[in-house]
Amino acid sequence: MPKKKPKKGKPEVHEDLEGFDIKINEFGEIVSSFDVDKLNEFLNENLADKKFKEKGETEKLEDDKTEEE
Numbered sequence: 001m002p003k004k005k006p007k008k009g010k011p012e013v014h015e016d017l018e019g020f021d022i023k024i025n026e027f028g029e030i031v032s033s034f035d036v037d038k039l040n041e042f043l044n045e046n047l048a049d050k051k052f053k054e055k056g057e058t059e060k061l062e063d064d065k066t067e068e069e
Contacts, residue, residue, distance in 0.1 A: 016042055 013020060021033040032039070 014042075014046070 017034070019033060020039075023031050025031050
């Protein structure tokens with residue numbers, strides 16, 4: 001099987017995460033260009049947590065998100 005060629009350019013990101021970059025350094029540590037608290041805040045606002053929501057509420061939130069796009 002041939003190797004996949006790496007994609008060139010930067011991927012599309014949400015406007016609130018513009019400039020976000022994450023890498024793993026030589027010691028196996030995750031290095032990010034954003035503060036962890038800022039990332040968690042973004043995820044809390046934009047993702048439904050399936051563990052804490054009832055099934056009907058989670059599906060409703062996902063349907064609302066697809067309609068916005």
